[in-house]
Amino acid sequence: MSILVAVRGWSPEHWIEALRAIAPDRRVERAPDVADPGTVRYALVWKPQAGYLRTFPNLEVIFSLGAGVDHLTSDPELPNLPVVRIVDPDLTRRMTEWIVLQVLIHHRQQLAYARFQAERRWHDLRQWSASEMRVGVMGLGVLGTDAARALARLGFHVSGWSRTPRHVPGISSLAGLGQLDAFLAGTDILVVLLPLTPDTRGILDGRLVDRLAVDGPLGGPVIINAGRGGLQVASDLDAALRDGRLRGASLDVFEPEPLPADSPLWDAPNCVITPHVAAESDPMALSANVVKQIEAFERGEPLVNLVDRTRGY
Ligand SMILES: NC(=O)c1ccc[n+]([C@@H]2O[C@H](COP(=O)([O-])OP(=O)(O)OC[C@H]3O[C@@H](n4cnc5c(N)ncnc54)[C@H](OP(=O)(O)O)[C@@H]3O)[C@@H](O)[C@H]2O)c1
Numbered sequence: 001m002s003i004l005v006a007v008r009g010w011s012p013e014h015w016i017e018a019l020r021a022i023a024p025d026r027r028v029e030r031a032p033d034v035a036d037p038g039t040v041r042y043a044l045v046w047k048p049q050a051g052y053l054r055t056f057p058n059l060e061v062i063f064s065l066g067a068g069v070d071h072l073t074s075d076p077e078l079p080n081l082p083v084v085r086i087v088d089p090d091l092t093r094r095m096t097e098w099i100v101l102q103v104l105i106h107h108r109q110q111l112a113y114a115r116f117q118a119e120r121r122w123h124d125l126r127q128w129s130a131s132e133m134r135v136g137v138m139g140l141g142v143l144g145t146d147a148a149r150a151l152a153r154l155g156f157h158v159s160g161w162s163r164t165p166r167h168v169p170g171i172s173s174l175a176g177l178g179q180l181d182a183f184l185a186g187t188d189i190l191v192v193l194l195p196l197t198p199d200t201r202g203i204l205d206g207r208l209v210d211r212l213a214v215d216g217p218l219g220g221p222v223i224i225n226a227g228r229g230g231l232q233v234a235s236d237l238d239a240a241l242r243d244g245r246l247r248g249a250s251l252d253v254f255e256p257e258p259l260p261a262d263s264p265l266w267d268a269p270n271c272v273i274t275p276h277v278a279a280e281s282d283p284m285a286l287s288a289n290v291v292k293q294i295e296a297f298e299r300g301e302p303l304v305n306l307v308d309r310t311r312g313y
Helices: 012-022 089-107 110-118 142-153 177-185 234-243 283-298
Strands: 002-007 027-030 040-046 061-064 083-085 134-138 157-162 172-175 189-192 222-225 248-251 271-273
Touching (some): 089 110, 134 142, 134 177, 142 157
Parallel strands (some): 157 172, 248 271
């Protein structure tokens, strides 16, 4: 019985090396060169080709090597097997770093200071206290909750929005479409850590921008998206940045990726772009996490961090 590594867009070598180091007694196969597909019992995957996983008749568990599973749920032929997603403290910390960095870039007006420096200009801007800035975290799951806690510790006024009510000390939490307007109306900096599902696709559009607070310290709202590119309507965000309805943005995810060189977003005003690097998956940390789960599964213990296929995340 073997473990399959099927990753696209990343180098599979690091994952194979990590698995061999952590579980030297197990056979590790690299997609697509699998001699006998019948021997594969577990698959570690990132963006596998649609239909590929159904070619393994004895596959028992699918491990997504990212926290998001839209790369799997979009496969109409995905076998009806348990899908485990990565929840790992290393990945969570990396995401919180990126979110805090981006919130501070906008809160402390770092983009303006970078422009002043390029002009050799000594000029100071008004500085607000963090407690005057209302940060709204859309998606109060594993990543959103950690980022929200870190921002609250820095003194920001933090609220969260999720599908079902969440109780996080120090963070006011709203839930469901019925409370979305109230959440947006009280948000100066919107942090987006939602999964991409049929319900969330395109949620970051021009209408949402117009429901964000306009009376905050920055004179207009900011959107920070590290969820998935499919959450945003890129043309709406670009238009809102250019006509001033959005004061700034930080975008790590796009549809398609890579962001095409001719996308207007590259030079939209006050827009920070990073190439889907907010939280990279570390092969050593995440392989150790998967091997632990495989061992527990073989002892008859339940799998954890299972994806709910009907919810889509
Ligand atoms: N850019 C990167 O490098 C990177 C890296 C890792 C992950 N990500 C993205 O981050 C996302 C979040 O990861 P996670 O581990 O925090 O996921 P998670 O623990 O599953 O949390 C998802 C959150 O979104 C909420 N949600 C889902 N559908 C919703 C809807 N229709 N309306 C309102 N709220 C909704 C959930 O509500 P409930 O609490 O009610 O369930 C939950 O609070 C991933 O799906 C992935 O797309 C990006």
